Amino acid sequence: MTAGTRHGQHMARIIDIRADRQAALEAACAALSDGFAIAMPTETVYGLAADATNPAAITRIYETKGRPRFNPLICHMADLEMAEQHAEFDPVSRALAEAFWPGPLTLVLPLRPASPIHALATAGLDSVGVRVPKGFAGTLIGAFGRPLAAPSANTSGAISATSAAHVEADLGARIPLILDAGPSAVGVESTIVKAEDGRLRLLRPGGLAAREIERVAGQPLLRAKKASAAIEAPGMLASHYAPGASVRLNATKVEPGEALIAFGGAAVEGAREARIALDLSPRGDLAEAAANLFDYMKRADASGVSSIAFSPIPDDGLGEAINDRLQRAAAPRD
Ligand code: TXA
Ligand code: MG
Numbered sequence: 084m085t086a087g088t089r090h091g092q093h094m095a096r097i098i099d100i101r102a103d104r105q106a107a108l109e110a111a112c113a114a115l116s117d118g119f120a121i122a123m124p125t126e127t128v129y130g131l132a133a134d135a136t137n138p139a140a141i142t143r144i145y146e147t148k149g150r151p152r153f154n155p156l157i158c159h160m161a162d163l164e165m166a167e168q169h170a171e172f173d174p175v176s177r178a179l180a181e182a183f184w185p186g187p188l189t190l191v192l193p194l195r196p197a198s199p200i201h202a203l204a205t206a207g208l209d210s211v212g213v214r215v216p217k218g219f220a221g222t223l224i225g226a227f228g229r230p231l232a233a234p235s236a237n238t239s240g241a242i243s244a245t246s247a248a249h250v251e252a253d254l255g256a257r258i259p260l261i262l263d264a265g266p267s268a269v270g271v272e273s274t275i276v277k278a279e280d281g282r283l284r285l286l287r288p289g290g291l292a293a294r295e296i297e298r299v300a301g302q303p304l305l306r307a308k309k310a311s312a313a314i315e316a317p318g319m320l321a322s323h324y325a326p327g328a329s330v331r332l333n334a335t336k337v338e339p340g341e342a343l344i345a346f347g348g349a350a351v352e353g354a355r356e357a358r359i360a361l362d363l364s365p366r367g368d369l370a371e372a373a374a375n376l377f378d379y380m381k382r383a384d385a386s387g388v389s390s391i392a393f394s395p396i397p398d399d400g401l402g403e404a405i406n407d408r409l410q411r412a413a414a415p416r417d
Contacts (some may be wrong), residue, residue, distance in 0.1 A: 123236075141201055159213075343392050351392075
């Protein structure tokens with residue numbers, strides 16, 4: 084595979100799937116067969132994808148991201164039929180899969196003992212996080228024929244990538260191929276749920292609003308107490324999605340020289356003296372805000388400020404996922 088060179092560094096080849104789907108499919112299948120990790124667009128965020136049955140390939144994911152190996156990876160499937168080969172579905176989980184796949188929902192399910200998914204992908208757990216992504220990723224997995232392990236395509240702890248340019252800036256020198264499908268439609272990672280004796284636990288709020296899941300399941304989601312979230316979904320707690328600047332939440336005024344990220348057209352005191360002022364959704368649409376979140380965080384950070392102030396964001400619908408990410412971005416760093 085040929086890749087470009089920039090500033091003396093080897094850079095990833097970028098293929099726009101909208102320009103040449105076939106070339107993208109072929110290059111991606113070849114790289115995955117050779118055990119590489121590549122950047123794959125999904126409707127939530129860009130993923131760093133590798134063959135979930137190949138230990139050397141999975142090792143590349145952890146090394147490329149600098150990700151702790153106790154943090155299991157989501158295994159992406161082409162469809163429910165493929166997922167059934169690797170995981171055991173209880174009735175509630177199957178109903179959710181039928182309602183929301185392909186889409187931004189990850190189900191944590193018992194791993195079938197005969198599944199060829201490697202223990203490095205599941206971090207040795209007897210469960211597996213599975214999801215069927217929307218769009219080109221589903222087609223790619225179908226063509227490749229095996230599940231793809233894929234965390235978000237960013238350095239561990241940094242802000243997730245929602246465009247090919249984000250991936251290139253972060254991981255471009257470390258991976259051979261980036262598939263470009265334009266900006267991610269949803270903009271935050273999938274919602275993760277786990278069924279336990281017929282009850283559903285929310286492990287991570289995400290791009291599918293909890294109330295949508297509750298409507299189909301006919302039951303409220305059990306939410307982990309904040310303090311026990313680390314045990315529910317390993318590697319989920321504390322500092323994450325962290326920009327270089329510090330993050331200040333629920334700001335009602337902005338200090339001179341700070342960056343401001345507002346919501347819903349809110350008038351914020353001092354906004355005119357902010358270094359940069361952005362609004363996640365002037366019309367107050369939480370789906371639009373989610374889609375803009377990581378890109379705006381990166382833009383605010385790139386303006387060189389030492390602090391980013393965020394306006395309050397409602398906690399309903401996709402606001403739950405947005406506030407979850409902001410709290411992690413604001414958490415003390417180690
Ligand atoms: O939208 C998404 O989910 C994106 C795109 C690329 O699909 N992927 C993603 O993966 O966000 P990642 O690796 O950044 O997040 C996976 C989360 C982690 O918090 C991990 O702890 C949890 O899923 N997880 C994976 N397998 C699990 C399991 N068996 N039990 C509990 N949590 C699990
Ligand atoms: Mg991530």
